[in-house]
Amino acid sequence: MPSASRSSSFASRARATCATLVVVCARVAPGARGSRGVRGDGVTSAFERPPAAAVLALGIDARAAHERALLDDDGDDGDVPSQVHLTPTGIGEITVTWATRARVARDATVAYERVNDDDRGTNGAKKATVTSDSYTAQICFGSGTLFAPRMGQTPSVDPMKVVELANTSAWAATDAVNYRVVRAIEDVIPAGFFASAPYDKGVCLDYNNPDAQYHSPLIHKATLRNLIGGSRVAYTLPGSATSRTFTVPTVPTRHSSHHQSWTFTRIAVVGDTGQTEVTKEVLTHVAETLSDAQVLIHTGDLAYADGFAPRWDSFGRLMEFLTSKIPMLSVVGNHDVSVNGLESTAYAMRYPSPSVSSKSPSQLFWSYEFGHAHVIGLNSYANPNVGLFDGADAPQMSWLLDDLASINREYTPWIIAVFHVPWYNSNRGHFKEAERARIALEQVLYDAGVDVVLNGHVHAYERSKPVFNYAEDACGPVHIVVGDGGNYEGPYGEGWIEPQPGFSAFREGSFGAGSLLIHNDTHATWEWRRTTCVANTTASNSYFERSGDASTCRTIPDVSAQAMEPVDIAILRRDVGACPNKRVGNAERSNEASGYNADGASSHVTTLVITSIVLLALWVVTSVMLVRTLRVLKYSRAYRSPSLLANSDEYDDEFAGDGAIGLHTLSSSMGSDKF
Structure with missing residues (x-):
């Protein structure tokens, strides 16, 4: 940067x-x-x-x-990996994507293994096949x-x-x-x-x-499978002399907070990042203060390449220090797939999604479950109705209904929807832009008891109260706009609608990142922290530069009532007693097929523990039987030669009871000529 x-x-x-x-x-x-x-x-x-x-x-x-x-960049050397990022693509499954200037070997693999806290391997390295592509x-x-x-x-x-x-x-x-x-x-x-x-x-x-x-550079992918939820994994890419590590998102379980080593689920959230020095500060905040996040969610508008394709590469390099360690889920924004029709290929090639594991017909809408959460990613630019020239009948809507019906809240009590364009936004920037989508989808999400909706698009931060159809509703979701990732279009702080609408709880036109910490089935904490303020340096507000300390600064010209607040914290509660929609979701879970575990630990851990116990028991039983057999054979020899019994050391205390006396008696009463 x-x-x-x-x-x-x-x-x-x-x-x-x-x-x-x-x-x-x-x-x-x-x-x-x-x-x-x-x-x-x-x-x-x-x-x-x-x-x-x-x-x-x-x-x-x-x-x-x-x-x-063209990007004032030195580029990458040969087959040295760059732009490394991780994507959760299924339960116990992470896909690693990276780029090189030169081809990797045809038989190249990614080595990965579970490691302990000292990053030492614990069970031997596995190999993941590499696939490559470019455009x-x-x-x-x-x-x-x-x-x-x-x-x-x-x-x-x-x-x-x-x-x-x-x-x-x-x-x-x-x-x-x-x-x-x-x-x-x-x-x-x-x-x-x-x-x-x-x-x-x-x-x-x-x-x-x-x-x-x-x-494009050669874009490589490898999927690491059969990973144990909550474990640390080291992986080594072809052409790299060192390994990188990450923590596998935990597997949803019944009452997971009582059994797994992770007693909470943390999700980091950024959006509309682009690639400026402000972007770097936002990402650094996530890396330094939210490093325990299981997943990073990006609410769309990643690179702001805006048609100039090499900017996808510089964005990938900027993100690598974070996304090579924390798996990232993203949804598409207008700058990713829609703007002028120039970006779709780049996004699709570089940023996979869990669409296959969630049975989605498109990479652009998906769902993924981990910890306490069922996360649904939607495409704001997929018409919820059938468009005049569409070649399909609103596939996102039909898939969404199926996905919501697949949720079991005993495993994932919290439902989080993510899409780029917000429905509840009190900024003139993009105000009511997605009203048709809201009308088509809001009732669907409400009936399913969705708890939190995460958006971007508006270059500011805003949190709503629980809301439905523009009215406060205790059973409705909280809508959170996190579009303040630092892109080059600058802040929207001067565009707030006054007076502040009743659905809006907090709003600020600065830059920062969010964190959702799910404590258990009913309580979570949302926190947004400002990382950067900027001030306009021209009379026309045409250019902004960083200003002040994040804890005390104010972005100029942000006119929100909360412009000076560096932190927004809200306690979120799922009241299943008062809200019947929060109890919706009882789909069956097939433990063997899906990797879910009803007993509270990862199915892989459970299998390993059970197998170890069985093997240990077999070893103990076998050892005892062998010892007893040898002793019986020894005293059988004594039975054949009664003179050996004269030495009392020929049998130990274990046989000092009636069995030993019986043996003595039997050998004394029978003649040796019988044998």
Whole structure:
């Protein structure tokens, strides 16, 4: 991540460049629309070839270095793993994903084993098969914010490097169809392009320009199976000399708080992260203070690549220090799959989900159970109704109904729904944007007794009271917006609707992360902590920089009543007596098939303990029988030779009772000639 000083140097250079772009670098505030601009086609005449622009040194080595320099990054070396992240994909199952620049061996595997507190192996390493894939994508730009961000490195993409890539006259023959002279960013992105309607659009470098094609790193996946809930696991990736460790999410059990070593379930929550210095502070807070979280939930809008595909790589590297240690579940946001249609492939290739284990027909909606929780991830951009051009009949809705019917609250009493666009939000940014989804789905979630709803999208933090249909309802879920992860679009603190609606309990336009700590079947603690404040450094609120100490600062211009509050804590209670919907969910659990355990410990642990006890008992019984047999044989010999009985040491105290006397008596009364 860039330092503050580095950002400042970028800022001065970029603002000078953006001054020549006029409207293309203008930032459009949430809900505002820029003036309509005139769009040029940016295409050189096929009949009048202008003179070539300056030649770029783009040999094979130079070209690779040049493309890496687009992100001002040194890149990754060969087969050294980077962008490592973990995904829970089933009970006792974690999928590890990573990237390399070079291929791994065909027979490459990931070694993994259970370790103790000293990270020493306890049961020998297992091997997981590696699968690899990659993709190509046209270099595109889906947002003017790439060139004029409100936070973070300025610009996020250097416009002059875009000009260099787009300028094919540096190498193409003058009569080639892909010959094009590009001298300024306006030759690539027409002035006013992003400030004029329609606003959701993108512009790409020419498809027939080989420098306009981004090739992803090789993306590898390996699934670690038969993991024991609550155990620590070390894994070693191909090309890595060291291992990494993580803790396996616990298996749902009846009364798990009384039996497993984990007596609680902690979930860390972030959203709308992007990749700025503020993002790094939010993630560092999670790593340092929420390291005991079993799972990290991301509420969507991960990388803010916005069409510029290499930003998925820089985001993966930024997240690695956290997501290589804490498994992450994510839902899709508009910047992940929907914005200008440019991001779907990258997200799908890089971020798997537990869709298969939860019997979902799509990677984009899923469920996963661990500890006390049944977590449901939904796609905010899957129409809850059948759309005019849809090729399927609302599959998310039908799957959701089946999934809710599969819940057994004796195992997972807490139901948590996660989707990107909030239903309850008192900020003008995205206000009532998902009203159709709320109307279609809210009753379904209420009837199923969903306890907590986690969202992002709005670049602020807000917690509701238990609510249903905009009215306080003790049996309704608490809706929590965690869209304050630090992305380059900046805070929404100036957009709060006044007066604060009755459903809203706490709201703040700063940056931070959340934690849900589930204590038992009925009580949990939600906590949000501010990690960063920012202040606008321009009169137009067009750029924000970090300011103050998180415990005492205020983001300017946040106008919320809670702007100075560094922490929000709420005790959540599931009142199953007063709320019949909180008792819904009694689906059967097949322990053998699913890995669930009705007795309170992981089925793997139970099996291991039982097997050990049986083997120990067999060993003891066998040993005793062998000793007795040897002794009987010895005294049988004495029975054959009565003279041996003269030595009293020939039998021990165990036979000093009637049995020994009987043996003496028997041997004395019978003649040796009988044998």
